[in-house]
Amino acid sequence: MKTTGSVQTISKNIEAVKARLLALGEMRPGSLTRQYNVCGKPNCRCKDPEHPRRHGPYYKLSYAHKGKFTTQFIRKEALAQVRSELANYKKFRSLSAQWVDLALQLAKLKLTLLP
Ligand SMILES: [Zn+2]
Structure with missing residues (x-):
């Protein structure tokens, strides 16, 4: 991890990350997969x-939360909304990681500045 910049610069960057986090819309974790099925009708x-022309596409959302793995089908009408929520969750994770990175830089730098 590189520690560049002053306390002020790092603090300013943390504030920018916080602002971007606050601006995030609805989110949810998970990944979407598309599948085609075979039915039971002869x-x-x-x-x-x-x-053979299989049925579908069907969209399946999978995610793990609190140690529990879940999958659910997503209706076509909800796809755009779900995709946007998944993208926001990725941004949330990325911004959180940036915040931690900056927080560690700041903490390290402050220790070196102690008299
Ligand atoms: Zn069929």
């Missing part, structure tokens, strides 16, 4: 021996 298009 002679269905999804089981065509020549050109």
